[in-house]
Amino acid sequence: MGMRNRPVSPHLQIYRPQLTSILSILHRLTGVALAAGTALLVLWLIAAALGPGPFAIAQAVIASWIGRLLLFGWSFALFYHSVNGIRHLLWDVGLGYGLAAVYATGWAVLLISTALTLGAWSWGYAIMGAW
Amino acid sequence: MSSPNLARHGHGRGHWWAQRLTALALLPLLAWFVASLVALTGASHGAVIAWFETPVTAAAAIVLLAAMFYHSQLGLQTVLEDYVDDGPLFRAAILLTRLASFALAAVSIAAVLAMALGG
Numbered sequence: 001m002g003m004r005n006r007p008v009s010p011h012l013q014i015y016r017p018q019l020t021s022i023l024s025i026l027h028r029l030t031g032v033a034l035a036a037g038t039a040l041l042v043l044w045l046i047a048a049a050l051g052p053g054p055f056a057i058a059q060a061v062i063a064s065w066i067g068r069l070l071l072f073g074w075s076f077a078l079f080y081h082s083v084n085g086i087r088h089l090l091w092d093v094g095l096g097y098g099l100a101a102v103y104a105t106g107w108a109v110l111l112i113s114t115a116l117t118l119g120a121w122s123w124g125y126a127i128m129g130a131w
Numbered sequence: 132m133s134s135p136n137l138a139r140h141g142h143g144r145g146h147w148w149a150q151r152l153t154a155l156a157l158l159p160l161l162a163w164f165v166a167s168l169v170a171l172t173g174a175s176h177g178a179v180i181a182w183f184e185t186p187v188t189a190a191a192a193i194v195l196l197a198a199m200f201y202h203s204q205l206g207l208q209t210v211l212e213d214y215v216d217d218g219p220l221f222r223a224a225i226l227l228t229r230l231a232s233f234a235l236a237a238v239s240i241a242a243v244l245a246m247a248l249g250g
Contacts, residue, residue: 032210035203042235042238042242120165128172
């Protein structure tokens with residue numbers, strides 16, 4: 001393209017990490033992780049559609065410790081990407097651009113997505129009668 | 132996000148809007164879907180099938196899957212545009228994410244329909 005040697009602006013390794021940049025990177029990381037995770041949702045749907053046998057296998061895989069670990073990570077990614085997505089949509093309509101607002105909503109997103117993740121898992125375990 | 136990347140695909144504005152509209156659709160759909168799945172924790176196969184046999188569930192699940200795969204394909208394309216130089220690799224990667232997203236959407240919607248229609 002003839003643009004390979006053009007000067008570039010200072011990049012990630014130049015800037016000191018800060019909440020704003022970390023949350024931005026996390027939004028992209030969780031987005032990519034969720035895209036990969038959709039494949040697992042598809043497998044679960046196929047297993048359920050195939051019948052009780054395949055469904056039982058899928059449920060056993062999810063209930064295993066590695067299944068739960070993946071699902072826990074995936075659930076946080078989903079809550080984070082959704083709640084931070086609302087933050088992005090508000091920016092799109094011009095809201096919350098002040099430096100104080102950017103930090104306040106950033107911390108709020110972390111708090112809310114963590115609370116939603118823990119809440120969803122507590123609810124699930126309560127249904128299982130584990131507590 | 133830079134203009135040369137958007138120009139590469141020639142429809143940056145449509146991409147931008149589709150990304151936001153699918154995001155808006157996904158927020159309520161995911162809240163409902165995730166809450167329903169958590170409520171189905173440890174449920175029997177029969178209970179899961181019974182849930183998908185409800186017409187509203189099946190319809191909402193299909194809209195959710197379509198919006199989700201469209202949204203994730205747009206997102207993956209943005210990531211590729213940002214990190215991969217234009218060329219055969221870039222084009223192949225874009226084509227692959229589109230094909231994979233379409234195939235996964237089609238298969239998962241077929242699975243929901245099979246459960247909804249008792250196939």
